[in-house]
Amino acid sequence: MASVTGLSNPRAYLLDNRRFVGIMFLLPALVYILLLVGFPFLLAIAFGFSDVTVGNTDLSFVGxxxxxxxxxxxxxxxxxxxxxxxxxxxxxxxxxxxxxxxxxxxxxxxxxxxxxxxxxxxxxxxxxxxxxxxxxxxxxxxxxxxxxxxxxxxxxxxxxxxxxxxxxxxxxxxxxxxxxxxxxxxxxxxxxxxxxxxxxxxxxxxxxxxxxxxxxxxxxxxxxxxxxxxxxxxxxxxxxxxxxxxxxxxxxxxxxxxxxxxxxxxxxxxxxxxxxxxxxxxxxxxxxxxxxxxxxxxxxxxxxxxxxxxxx
Amino acid sequence: MKRAIRFLLVLSVLLALVMGAAGQDSYAEGTEISLLQWSHFVPRYDEWFDAYAADWGEANGVGVTVDHVNFTELFSTLAAEIDAGEGHTIVEVLFSPASFIEGLHDLRDINEAAAAAHGERAATCQAASYLPVSDTYYAYAHGYVPDPGDYDIQLWTDAGYPNGPATYDDLLAGGRAIFEATGIPVGIGMSPELDSRMANRAAIWSYGGSVQDEDENVVLNSAETIAAVKYLAQLQNEAMTDEVFGWTAASNNQALIAGEVSYILNSNSAYRSLQKIDEAAAANIGFTPALAGPAGAYASSHVWQIYVIPNYVDGDELAAAKQFILDHTENYSEATYYSELYNFPCHPSTVAELDGWLEEDPWGSQPPNKFEVLKTVNDWSVHLGFPGVTNPAVSQVFAESIIPNMVAKVALGEQSAEDAVAEAHERVEEIFNEWRAKGLVGGGDM
CATH class of the missing domain: 1.10.3720.10 (MetI-like)
Known part of the structure; x- marks a missing residue:
C-alpha cells in the first residue's frame, strides 16, 4: 500500500527538496545558455585569436x-x-x-x-x-x-x-x-x-x-x-x-x-x-x-x- | 611533345569521367547528391533545371535533390556547411568563392575535361574559378551573365544619341541633357550593394584604373582611378539624383520599369520584367555594350554561375557530382534558352545557337535583334579582379563596398577624389596583406 504522505517514496522526497527543485527549474535555462550562447561565444573568442577563414576553420593561434x-x-x-x-x-x-x-x-x-x-x-x-x-x-x-x-x-x-x-x-x-x-x-x-x-x-x-x-x-x-x-x-x-x-x-x-x-x-x-x-x-x-x-x-x-x- | 602528353592526360581524365558515369550501375546503390542554388531571377530556368536534375538522376541511378534559396544566403550557408563538415553536395554561388578555397575540392579534372571537350572558356569564367598562387581550380564556372547598358531609346534619340551612349563622355553629355530637359536621371548606383560595386568598377577599368594589377599587387591609388572617380562624381552631380546613394539590387529594375531612368547597367532581367508587363515600353529599351573610356571599354559580368563541391563530399557522391556538372555543361543550350538568355555559357561552343538567338530573340523582343550587341560580350565582360584574378582579397574588397563608398564620398563632396582614393587604397592594402599572409594572394613585391 502506498504511503499517504509519500515520505517513503524517494521521488517524492526529491521533489520536496528545495535545492533539487530549484536546480531542476534552472536547468532548461542553463542548458540553453550554455549551448546556444556560451558555446558560440567561446567559439567566437577562439576564432578571434586564430586565422580561420570560411574555408578553413582549423584553429591556429595568432595572438x-x-x-x-x-x-x-x-x-x-x-x-x-x-x-x-x-x-x-x-x-x-x-x-x-x-x-x-x-x-x-x-x-x-x-x-x-x-x-x-x-x-x-x-x-x-x-x-x-x-x-x-x-x-x-x-x-x-x-x-x-x-x-x-x-x-x-x-x-x-x-x-x-x-x-x-x-x-x-x-x-x-x-x-x-x-x-x-x-x-x-x-x-x-x-x-x-x-x-x-x-x-x-x-x-x-x-x-x-x-x-x-x-x-x-x-x-x-x-x-x-x-x-x-x-x-x-x-x-x-x-x-x-x-x-x-x-x-x-x-x-x-x-x-x-x-x-x-x-x-x-x-x-x-x-x-x-x-x-x-x-x-x-x-x-x-x-x-x-x-x-x-x-x-x-x-x-x-x-x-x-x-x-x-x-x-x- | 609536352602538348601531346597534356592532350593524352586530359583525354584519359575525360574518358575516366565519361566511363565512370556511363550507366546507372556506375554508382553504388543509394548514391544521392544534393544541390543548393539560388532562386533564379528567371523562374522558367528553375522549372527547367529542377526537371532536368530529376531526369538526370533517374538516368544515372542517383537520387538528386535541389534546394533553392535567396542568393544572399548562399555564402553564409556554404560557410556553415563547410564548418559543420556536412551539407549539400554541390553549391552554386554567384560570385567567386575564392575565400572558401581551403574547404573545397580542387576541380581541376572536370575543368580540364570540359576544356578538352568544349574548347577554351570565357576569360571571365576562368578568372573566377582558378587561383594561380595555389594553382587550384577551386570551382567550376558554367555560366556568366552579361551586364550591358539599358537605355531609353526615345530619350536618347531626342538627345541626339539614337543608338544610346557609346562612351562615358556620351553618358555624361547625353545623360545631363536628358536630366535637364525631362528630370529623368541616369541610374548608376553609388551605394554599398552589388550593382553599384560593379558599375563603379566598370568606369574605373575603362579609365585605366583597377584595384590590383595582373600580378595581384594593389594599384588602386593611380591617376587613372582618380580621373574615373572625378568623372563619376561629376556624372552624379549633373545627371543623377541622390537616390543613387541608396541604390539597392532592385533599384535598376524598379527604375527601368517605372520609366524613371534614362540609362542603367544591368543584366537582361530588368528588361525581361518590363517585357512581361508592358511590351511597348520594353520595345523602347535598347542595349549598349560596355561604354568606352580613355583606356578601353570594360564592364563586369553581372554574376557568375559557379559550382563548388565542399571537401566533405567523397566517394560515389563526389563522382556523381562531377558527372552532373559536366553533363549540365553538355546541355547548356537549354540552360541559356530557359534562362531567357540570362545565362551565357562559359564554354561558348556549348551553345551553338547563341548568335542566332541574339539576332532573333526567341522570347519575342521587338525588334528581334535587340540583344545583338551581346555578340561581342567576351571582348568587354570581365571579372571582379580584372586585370588579375578574383582572389580572396578581391572578394573581401567587394564585400566591404570599398569602391562605391569611395566614389560616394567624392560625389557627396565629403572628400576630394585624391583623398578618397588614397584612403580606399590604404584599406585595400590591409586586406591584401591579410590574405597574402595566409598564402592565398600573390604579388606584394612592388
Missing amino acids: FRNYEAVWENNIFRQVFGNTVMFTLVSQFFILIFANILAIIFTQEFTGKWFARFIFILPWATPVSLAAIGWLYMFDTKLSPVDYLLLQTGFLGPDGVWGPGRNLLWLARPALSQVSVIFVQVWRMTPLATVILMAGLSSIPTDILDQAEVDGSRFMRTLLQIKLPLILPIMVIALLFSMITMFGDMTVVYLLTRGGPIDYTRILGLYSFQIGIEGGNLAQGAAMALFAFPLLLALAIVMLRVASRAEVR
Whole structure:
C-alpha cells in the first residue's frame, strides 16, 4: 500500500527538496545558455585569436593580430561610433516613450486590452519582416510617408521640404540615420514598456493611496514615488534593450546595408561583411568581440545601480 | 611533345569521367547528391533545371535533390556547411568563392575535361574559378551573365544619341541633357550593394584604373582611378539624383520599369520584367555594350554561375557530382534558352545557337535583334579582379563596398577624389596583406 504522505517514496522526497527543485527549474535555462550562447561565444573568442577563414576553420593561434588589424582599420572606428550613437540615441527615446506608454497602459480606460494588443505587435513581429515593411515605407520612389507629406503640402513643388516629391529617406546620410533610429525605437519600445508596466503594477497600492491622501498630485507621485520605485526594473529594461540593439544587424542589413557610404554601418553588420561575405572569419569574430568589454562594463554598472536602488 | 602528353592526360581524365558515369550501375546503390542554388531571377530556368536534375538522376541511378534559396544566403550557408563538415553536395554561388578555397575540392579534372571537350572558356569564367598562387581550380564556372547598358531609346534619340551612349563622355553629355530637359536621371548606383560595386568598377577599368594589377599587387591609388572617380562624381552631380546613394539590387529594375531612368547597367532581367508587363515600353529599351573610356571599354559580368563541391563530399557522391556538372555543361543550350538568355555559357561552343538567338530573340523582343550587341560580350565582360584574378582579397574588397563608398564620398563632396582614393587604397592594402599572409594572394613585391 502506498504511503499517504509519500515520505517513503524517494521521488517524492526529491521533489520536496528545495535545492533539487530549484536546480531542476534552472536547468532548461542553463542548458540553453550554455549551448546556444556560451558555446558560440567561446567559439567566437577562439576564432578571434586564430586565422580561420570560411574555408578553413582549423584553429591556429595568432595572438592579438586580428584585434590589432581591426583597431588599425579606419572604417571600424566610424562603425563603432555609429553603433554607440544609434544605441544611445535610440535608448533615450525608448526610455521616454516606454515610461509614457507604461503609465497610460496601467490606467483604466475603455479598449485597454485592444490598445495593449496593438501596441505589442511591433515586438511580436519578426524583426526581418518588420524591417522589410519599413523598407517599403521609406522607399525612395513609393514611400507612403512621402505620399502623406506630399498630400499635406510638405513635399512637392511648393512644399516646405520641396520641390522634390521624395525625401529619399535611405539615400541621404542624416535621414538614413534617422530612419534606422526610428525603426529601432519602434520595435524596442514595446518590450521596455511591458517591463515598466510590470514594475508599475508591483508598486504597493497602500503607498500610492497614502500619497493621494497626503495630497500628492500626478507629477509629484510620478517623479518622487513611482519612478524611484521602478528604477531598478527600468535599468533592467534599458540593459536588455541596449544589449539587443548593440548586437543587432538585421534592421540595418535590410534597410540600408550600412549606406549611404558608412553612415549606418554598425558593428554587427560590418563583422558579418568581413567574416562571412568577405571570408575573413577570424577578423569578423575579433571585430564582433570588440563590443564585449564595453557591454560587460555597462552591464556591471547598470546592475549595480539597479541593486543599490533596490536596497534603498 | 609536352602538348601531346597534356592532350593524352586530359583525354584519359575525360574518358575516366565519361566511363565512370556511363550507366546507372556506375554508382553504388543509394548514391544521392544534393544541390543548393539560388532562386533564379528567371523562374522558367528553375522549372527547367529542377526537371532536368530529376531526369538526370533517374538516368544515372542517383537520387538528386535541389534546394533553392535567396542568393544572399548562399555564402553564409556554404560557410556553415563547410564548418559543420556536412551539407549539400554541390553549391552554386554567384560570385567567386575564392575565400572558401581551403574547404573545397580542387576541380581541376572536370575543368580540364570540359576544356578538352568544349574548347577554351570565357576569360571571365576562368578568372573566377582558378587561383594561380595555389594553382587550384577551386570551382567550376558554367555560366556568366552579361551586364550591358539599358537605355531609353526615345530619350536618347531626342538627345541626339539614337543608338544610346557609346562612351562615358556620351553618358555624361547625353545623360545631363536628358536630366535637364525631362528630370529623368541616369541610374548608376553609388551605394554599398552589388550593382553599384560593379558599375563603379566598370568606369574605373575603362579609365585605366583597377584595384590590383595582373600580378595581384594593389594599384588602386593611380591617376587613372582618380580621373574615373572625378568623372563619376561629376556624372552624379549633373545627371543623377541622390537616390543613387541608396541604390539597392532592385533599384535598376524598379527604375527601368517605372520609366524613371534614362540609362542603367544591368543584366537582361530588368528588361525581361518590363517585357512581361508592358511590351511597348520594353520595345523602347535598347542595349549598349560596355561604354568606352580613355583606356578601353570594360564592364563586369553581372554574376557568375559557379559550382563548388565542399571537401566533405567523397566517394560515389563526389563522382556523381562531377558527372552532373559536366553533363549540365553538355546541355547548356537549354540552360541559356530557359534562362531567357540570362545565362551565357562559359564554354561558348556549348551553345551553338547563341548568335542566332541574339539576332532573333526567341522570347519575342521587338525588334528581334535587340540583344545583338551581346555578340561581342567576351571582348568587354570581365571579372571582379580584372586585370588579375578574383582572389580572396578581391572578394573581401567587394564585400566591404570599398569602391562605391569611395566614389560616394567624392560625389557627396565629403572628400576630394585624391583623398578618397588614397584612403580606399590604404584599406585595400590591409586586406591584401591579410590574405597574402595566409598564402592565398600573390604579388606584394612592388
